[in-house]
Amino acid sequence: MEKQKGSAEVLEKYEKRKNEITERLLQFELTGKKGGTALFEELSFCILTPQSKAFSCDEAIRELKKKGLLFKGSGEEIAAILSKKTRFHNNKAAYLVEAREKLGVDGFALLKKLTFDGSEYHARSELMKNVKGIGWKEASHYLRNVGRGSSIAILDRHILKNLRRHGAIGRLPKSLTPKRYLQIEKRMEKFCESLGIPIGHLDLLFWAEETGKIFK
Incomplete structure (x- = not known):
């Protein structure tokens, strides 16, 4: 009852x-159709979320974009912004820079492949293998935020x-x-x-x- x-x-x-x-x-x-930079913004947001408030993480991404740091900033510059918004800011800044360097080649071609190739379950598995700082929850969150969350x-x-x-x-x-x-x-x-x-x-x-x- x-x-x-x-x-x-x-x-x-x-x-x-x-x-x-x-x-x-x-x-x-629609976000998922905007291209590589939009995908990376969402991935970055999800990298920030562990043990941190989603609203604060979103504010951090907006500030990084406004200051031109999300796509070009150093780990130290990014960490300085994150320190006011998220926990584990040094680790997360390092994860963002590593992901940007690894996935950003040719307009984030690898990120597009990881995101859209195969089923949602396959994409989630590949993201966890290829992106440091991304676990089950974060990979699922990212995929949902770019239109691939119907089954996870x-x-x-x-x-x-x-x-x-x-x-x-x-x-x-x-x-x-x-x-x-x-x-x-x-x-x-x-x-x-x-x-x-x-x-x-x-x-x-x-x-x-x-x-x-x-x-x-």
Whole structure:
């Protein structure tokens, strides 16, 4: 009975935000079509997000762009900006510079290949292999933000908390090993199927319920 009540609650909230969520996902698809620099901006944002607030990470990317540092700044220059916005700013600055140097050749041709070749699962795996600082959650987040998140889950604390609340998982994991990540992703997929809500839509719904805003 409690699970049915929880499902009804999710569906009610989804109906209120469905159009807004659909519009946001269309914007993500458009971002993915803008070219290599737009892809790198989103990848950079996702590299910054571990243990940091998404809104602050977005502010950091905007400031780096405004000052001409995202595509040309040194690690030290980038770290100085990140120190006010994110945790582990030195490591993340190094990751950004390394990713830029590795992926930025020929208009970010390699990043385009990693992003769009194969299935979403394949793309996620290749991103984790090729980009330092990108794990399961960050790779999934990046792919969703460029229009490739229809079948993969972004298992951050907001999503996990709501999956637990609505009975999709029994308890919050102490850590997310690759095996555990895939197990919870599969449970989220089944939960979405039972509700008739696409997984990418449910992610944004849960995030909005926690933060009050459909962001990215």
